[in-house]
Amino acid sequence: MSSSLNAESSSFATVDDIPPSLYIGHHATDRSGPVTTRLLAQAQNAGYDLLTSPITTPHFHSRVLQLVGDHFQNAASTQTPVENLPTPLITPLSPADSHLTPSDANSAIIGVVSPWIDLSSRDPLIAHVSKHILGMEVAYAAFCGISNLIIHGPVSSEGTMQYARAVLEALGMGPYVQIHVLLPMTGELEVDVEGTPLAELARDEYSANASDDDGEDVGDEGEPELYGSWEVWDAMRGLCSYHGRLSIVKMVLRTRPIASLPTDQFPPQPQRLACPFQSASVLPLPLPAPPLPTVGTPKRLQSNAYAGNTQRHGKHSRANSRRSILRIKLNNSIRSREANRPLGIPPPPPTNPALPSPDRTLRPRLPGLPAIPPAALTDNLESITYEVFEKDPVKYEWYERAIALALEDLEPQVPGKGQDGKAVVTVAVVGAGWGPLVSRALEASRKTGVQVKVWAVEKNTNAYVLLQRRNMEDPAWNGKVSVVKSDMRSWKGPTAGSPSTGGGEGETTRKVDILVSELLGSFADNELSPECLDGVQHVLHPTHGVSIPQSYSAHLTPLASPRIHADLLSRASNDLNMSVQEKWELPYVVMLHQYDFLSTSPPSSTRTTPQGNAAEDSDLQPNIHQTWSFTHPLPPSILSQARQRSGGQIDAGGFQGGNGSNEHNARCTPPGGLTFPIPHRGTVHGLVGYFETVLYASPSATTNVVGSGKSQSDDWKQTRKVELSTNPLTMSSKSPDMISWFPIFFPFKTPLYVPDNGSLEVRMWRGTDDRGVWYEWCGEVFEQRVGGGGKGKEMSGRRGRKVGGSGLLSSRGNMCLM
Template identity: 35%
Template sequence: MSSDGYLDPEANSYESRPPFYIGQHDSARSETLTDAQYNHVLNSGFDFVTTPITNEHFHQRVVDLYKSHLEEREQWGLSDVAKSNPSLPGPVVPTLTDDDTSYGPGRYVGSLIAYSSPWIDLCSSDPIISSISRQVLNIELAYASFCGARSIIIPGPRDDESSRAVMQYARGIQEALQAANRLNIIIHMPMYREPGLEEKADSLSSLLGNSNGTGSSAGKEIDIFTTWDSWHTIRSVCNYSARLFVALRIPKRVPERNLQERWFAEPLHYLTIGDNIFQKNPAGHPSLSRHHQELIGRYMRLKNHPWLILSDVGPDAESLNNLPDPMAVEFPSLAEASKALKDHRKPMPTQNVHVAYMRHVERNQLPYTEMETPPLRSFQDWLQSPLQPLADNLESATYEVFEGDPVKYNQYELAIANAMIEWRELKKPTSQSPANSDLIVAVAGAGRGPLVTRVLRAAESTGTSIQLWALEKNQNAYVYLLRQNKLIWNNRVTVIKTDMRGWAGPTSPTGTPSTVDILVTELLGSFGDNELSPECLDGIQRHIARPHGISIPHSYTAHLTPIATPRLHADIASRVVGDPNAFETPWVTRLFAIDFAAQKVPSHPRFQQAWEFVHPVEISRADQFAEKHGNAVKYASTGGGSMVGSSGSNDHNARHCHLTFACPTRGVVHGLAGYFESVLYASQTGKGKEPVEISILPDQIDRKSKDMISWFPIFFPLKQPLLFPQDSEIEVSMWRQTDDSKVWYEWIVEAYAWVGPKTRIKVGASEMHSSRKVACLM
């Protein structure tokens, strides 16, 4: 059984849930655990343990170094550091000795999480203390890397009010990333500045009586976003390093949802839970509030879900130091060893009560849903280039992935069946009536034929007689369609290998040209039109019978919202060296670890419609253009279109939008999330029937097409993250551009802050982005 599977006794089957990896941290620990102590902690139920890199001996050496430096300055009459010559050399921390650390290479090093000294004070206003702190941090990182550590936890800044201090800290972390180029660095930050959530150890400044002057925060109103501000400064200075993570201290009072979502989008490595967060249940055992359980459950749905660290919940240092050692005699005889074991034998340590409770929480998580299968979890925040179905021939495996979504095809079948039923109710003529009452149905872009099968099923269920045509330009898929027609469809389908835009149209059994009553396509992309559905349908809709012919889908709309997604920004930034267009590419991805920058307010929804396409249109612009100017002119560079060098035959498919989003809380925008909705078929009877729709909008998908997985959202990135203050408005301008041979998008994002009831100022803007170099080819 896998670590995330549990037996459901009622269903007699395994249910899959996120696994918990639980570690132990003791804030008072100053030495690395011995083998016996380490095994004792693991036997208590923990999976890993944190360890200090240096000990109290080294700490005292550093304190003495600072004091001796001050004494030396006093001897030279330089006691006033602020007024002394800045060119005088400062103290240099000597290298580690064996007395300075009990941490070292060993077989358990992979399960020991290195924790840097909490007394290090990178933020100190005293240049000597901050210099010593940087030196100590780099010494510890270098030694931990030598010992085999692959990650290290560093306590974050203790205060957010001093921008100088936070920037100084960020600079120190940037230097550490460069010096320790094989280590992942994890910054230990509180979720917000809740009193009692900081490191318990005194900083170097406090120990030496050198206050930073920040003062006490007691009685002050807590701004819950200040720690995120500090984190954003640190990771921005570090240029969104892929080796920089955050360990989040969970507070006793769970904050509002928007702060939870803000941290959810960050690269979480650990969630740390202190002993004071647990409450006593009626039986006297530790427990967490429902809000804490929900927060942890939410964060554990991430593909790379955080590990849990329980702080100061035992076994404590005293109990570990008093562990019996039955092998105290270096070389005992068998009799001596037997007696020692009898004298000192104790039962194996029982499971830590806090760990036992967390295992209870683990077992009682909601199981993974149909939308959280292992393949779908693996696609979380994974970048994919959009398909180019017109330029490329898809492989069978790609078609197979699409066909694995029953929801989409069920909706299509329902739409087709409703259209056939209403055709009969409204007594519409067919393309061949009165000679033939068969409906002419064409599936354009048939792929491997899933829609063909659904059309045949809809016809059977509604008792409709049809003539069915299947069009496919991919010569390889064409072979598959021929085989399906012979083995599955009983040769009821006319299979044509052709680009739908060049199809001459259906013919009657007697060979006379005819038209299509119902045209069915699945050309939609993540943004609705990004796989050129409008251009493809322009080329075939001339065959739809007028005025009664039907296109399925009938319409589709594109929607946008600004989002924060630091993981994707870091991923795209890492690709720029090999792909200079990475930030100009609209990426298809299953957006998951994101934070919506905008909030829903009455006048400005969180998700807003960019534009719409409706089919069929009464006149094909390309045909009209060709009729007026001639086919040769259609493809000539006449300069008459909206784009230089274009003829303008596809200008009717260009679009533009300008959207305004409300952002009451401050934050950052890394790009735009794009979604679509489509009306497959809208009732024509006037009886108020609900249309048949599909949607990937987060607030509509459950209502319109629950559990549909065929499409992931599209992401339009920004080269530089756009930071905005509270009470801001984010304005998004986007264009769908075309030069008659390809289609691309252009986008720009602006931030405005309200400074009065009727006054706002522009506080930032992105550059204009364009996907023209990676455009979708017509």
């Protein structure tokens, strides 16, 4: 242990015995005006070293409330779901929104992030607005030279990881900014907010007092946990990888006996601030504060916080009741010189030529070897990959069914007529490849008797050559297909030009009635299907246009697979063209061998027992949760806002970088995460992912129960709905024997041990900065409380004791470029 020589005793004293540097600051929750140099001088004369200052003004608060309120009112008046409206955008700060300006005096100011935001909100819209406000305030405070910021802790412990993820992003917005999270020693965080907090605007279905399926109050957790705040802080610092510029502020209420506080848990924490707060029922704290002892631990500082004559300056009773002493224990240097690691964007790792498109190769070819998914927008696929695509008869048969249903539904709606007086439906296959979907569209037209005009759009120059040859030589095509060499996002749409070339420049375009694509990856959106289809939606008819697929969703479950973990351990980093850490922060497509679904439950009457279940009990099936979903086509208003943000017409940036034009495609799991009860002890090596998609559902689609021995796939003409699935719970009923996709695997660098009757809470994010898309994921292990759990549902009420966690893993360094 480091030590120093004590001259008087001629002995060595440990560093812990050396008094820390202590500064006294003053915090007033009702301070709304600017902190001027005159005010700072008065504070210093009164014995204070520092003052706190809100970053934004009540004017900004009112502006945000008005913006969110108008958004909800617009949704109600138009009877439009909030999710179908573009998110409200907060324009940059104006002089009326903040009193702060760059100044040398700002070194004596601690900024306070708006306490009325709710980063942990269950309502996605409130959480979205809150994190944008956090980003704006942190960035502006850093610009003004303020190096210390206080942010109030999460309103709900359920949303701790969602809160921590936003704070982690904010830490990257100022290379010298220290963020101090205000948490109570025990109980709930008391926040004194002038006006309406955003939490009160949350929709009823996301209310903290919402009831679960059994009618129990989810938000009512009874008496607060003694170590609840420590658990929140421990989860936060773990997700933030023990960031050096993140610390805790402990708030102590005078109504709580100091001796009863769990101070034994907090002294080792990176604490630089201590805030003794008082409730409204306590006598006002005097101003200025009594002198502080020069030596002592944080516990003694809090215990001595209220010594002195409480009757002095009694005339300030109302104002002082809203004040607190802010004690700051700083390191030798207030400003950390740790600079942010630049966010480099290395090129996507090359795919092994011997294993083209590994998530779609046939099962015998890939015996469980983890492989990196292809980058659909930046890579051109090889010939062998297209060949493998066509070897799955199920997928293309299902696509043909979907196109046939869409043709039957659209024929009466298409205004244009052919030479024989019948409607001609325009079908565009984007990302046509070798053209299997083109052939299926022509076959669907032949079987239904609906005339079509087919366009094949392909960016791969080599595949474009083959498409032209096939158009000339294939009897089914017979020169009827218009082949276009173009990225689908830059294609202007059908023209009146030659079928073999797709028309020339300046020709009038018309809209597409059916837009067909096969852009889905093993996790639904991991090959950037949302970004591709957003970019080509401008060619789709705005009234009756149909996208095939119409929607898709991603699904997860924890997996034990020592074989995959061992393979990643043994794989050299230079083989993947990345660092040792980065190989654990990528999703891989795998064919599963020697694995176990750890979270299982008895099958329900509505779920089919999956084939090949690795669980020991054949009567059990895995708990597989949906993470998020996408729907096409998007509401035009959302795409219009995205185009305006991309073109700089709207002055509002994205929270994770860029101009925010792709922010509508960011996704995350619910604030409470996905909870997987694990009945028997085991080791989780990662998360395995699947997807489900609705290729087409007719407006007259039904949900009739399928008869015994008959799957939904056999009843598609009656239900008028066609679906694909790799989810083991639904694959046999929706698309049996399909082999086009392997599961995706999100590894944990350190496997997580789960005890008997434990649970794993999983959180995942789909991030974007307009340049690329990446995934972030983490897991936490809990000892499940008696009576908790269920068949994979999210647990209500309190969780058990946390016993482990993975930390945050992120593929941002190897994002999939757009």
